[in-house]
Amino acid sequence: MPEEARSGLRERKKLDTRKALSDAALELMFERGLDNFVREDVAARAGVSLRTFSNYFASKYDALAYRVNYRIRRSAELLRSRPAEEPLWTAIAEALIEPLRDDGVPFGRPTDEQILEVRKLNATPEMQVALARNTIEDLVEAIADRTGTDPKADLYPRLVANVTVGALNAVLNRYVQTDPSVAMSSVLREVFASISEGLPPPPRT
Amino acid sequence: MPEEARSGLRERKKLDTRKALSDAALELMFERGLDNFVREDVAARAGVSLRTFSNYFASKYDALAYRVNYRIRRSAELLRSRPAEEPLWTAIAEALIEPLRDDGVPFGRPTDEQILEVRKLNATPEMQVALARNTIEDLVEAIADRTGTDPKADLYPRLVANVTVGALNAVLNRYVQTDPSVAMSSVLREVFASISEGLPPPPRT
DNA sequence: CCAGATGATTGCCTTGAAGGCAACTTTGCC
DNA sequence: GGCAAAGTTGCCTTCAAGGCAATCATCTGG
Numbered sequence A, B: 001m002p003e004e005a006r007s008g009l010r011e012r013k014k015l016d017t018r019k020a021l022s023d024a025a026l027e028l029m030f031e032r033g034l035d036n037f038v039r040e041d042v043a044a045r046a047g048v049s050l051r052t053f054s055n056y057f058a059s060k061y062d063a064l065a066y067r068v069n070y071r072i073r074r075s076a077e078l079l080r081s082r083p084a085e086e087p088l089w090t091a092i093a094e095a096l097i098e099p100l101r102d103d104g105v106p107f108g109r110p111t112d113e114q115i116l117e118v119r120k121l122n123a124t125p126e127m128q129v130a131l132a133r134n135t136i137e138d139l140v141e142a143i144a145d146r147t148g149t150d151p152k153a154d155l156y157p158r159l160v161a162n163v164t165v166g167a168l169n170a171v172l173n174r175y176v177q178t179d180p181s182v183a184m185s186s187v188l189r190e191v192f193a194s195i196s197e198g199l200p201p202p203p204r205t
Numbered sequence C: 001c002c003a004g005a006t007g008a009t010t011g012c013c014t015t016g017a018a019g020g021c022a023a024c025t026t027t028g029c030c
Numbered sequence D: 001g002g003c004a005a006a007g008t009t010g011c012c013t014t015c016a017a018g019g020c021a022a023t024c025a026t027c028t029g030g
Helices: A009-032 A039-046 A050-056 A060-081 A088-103 A112-123 A125-132 A136-147 A156-177 A184-196 B009-032 B039-046 B050-056 B060-081 B088-103 B112-123 B125-132 B136-147 B156-177 B184-196
Strands: none
Touching: A009 A039, A009 A050, A009 A060, A009 A112, A039 A050, A039 A060, A060 A088, A060 A125, A060 A136, A088 A136, A088 A156, A088 A184, A112 A125, A125 B125, A136 A156, A156 A184, A156 B156, A156 B184, A184 B156, B009 B039, B009 B050, B009 B060, B009 B112, B039 B050, B039 B060, B060 B088, B060 B125, B060 B136, B088 B136, B088 B156, B088 B184, B112 B125, B112 B156, B125 B156, B136 B156, B156 B184
């Protein structure tokens, strides 16, 4: 059972702490830059001990990746509730897009320096690890459910999940690296439509 | 200029050291298990200092990923020399397959325990990242060349490269997770054919 | 409502990773 | 042979990861 779904004071407090730690990490990154704060700073700002930080997140990057990972988990859920007759890649695209809408702008409109920090963050291998962790498996499960395949035995759901994450990474990389004048949602729709057509060679530039 | 292409005693020695470190890491993993050796052990076996290990590889996982990364770089080269009229995904599949043939069986036929170690290794996010690092860019360049797109400005080559790596990861995961009775090359051909058809939902089991 | 059980928080500690710096050694080249 | 460039090494500091046990908060059954 996912932590988000349970109730009770204890569970809610844990969730609050996790979110507080994640937010503190993001704030510190924006204030000081990615390399100018340590886990202890994050713990201090969230009002817990360093050891407690370790109980919640395996690394600074896990804390920074929390929001994104949360969104992808939500996307996996949403994928299950998309209409059954909807084409697979449309369902995947829409499931990925919806949590982006909800999230709004957590820290106000980003300044140029903030965008630069996010770009640096996304480029680090540690961040890539943090993003890969905890998300692929949820997607594999959801896709297996939807397509009636076996997540353990069949290659198919894992393949689709990997392709999905690969595509998402490409779009995110591109989004942060160039001027985000085009809305990410429309880029995502195009990309997944293109995948469902087999990614034919000459792109319409 | 890639390190592999240069000559001279100095360059050759560096290459030898790199390979010795990578091999030592793989041997140690098979002998002791993934979690039962440290970078210092690897350095000792390769006959260099720990500090030198750090000069060659950023992490234990980078050392373990060296062979695979080397193969992928070779695949990127091979992709450029595939016939121009060949469909893109066929060219990619064949370019990925060829280096696998050359490599043979580096450590003899793997035992069950060795397969288990490789499985554990491939499952770690650290390894997934080590695999993607240093290779994606080469693939992006090669794909951009082949498709006449701009690796900086266009989303297309990055998208295809990410999808390729994602698919390769899925196959590698599957390969070590189940009995490798089917040759990897034929699985790769099927997978990329399937991608070029848009990955239609019901897989032929 | 209370007392034991269960789970969370914390401090302490050990191990390992990462990488800057300067001394020293090897290779390349004239 | 000898100088310059590049590779290797030891030493060092900082940070990360996580086991263990004590303490504290929440939960649950009587």
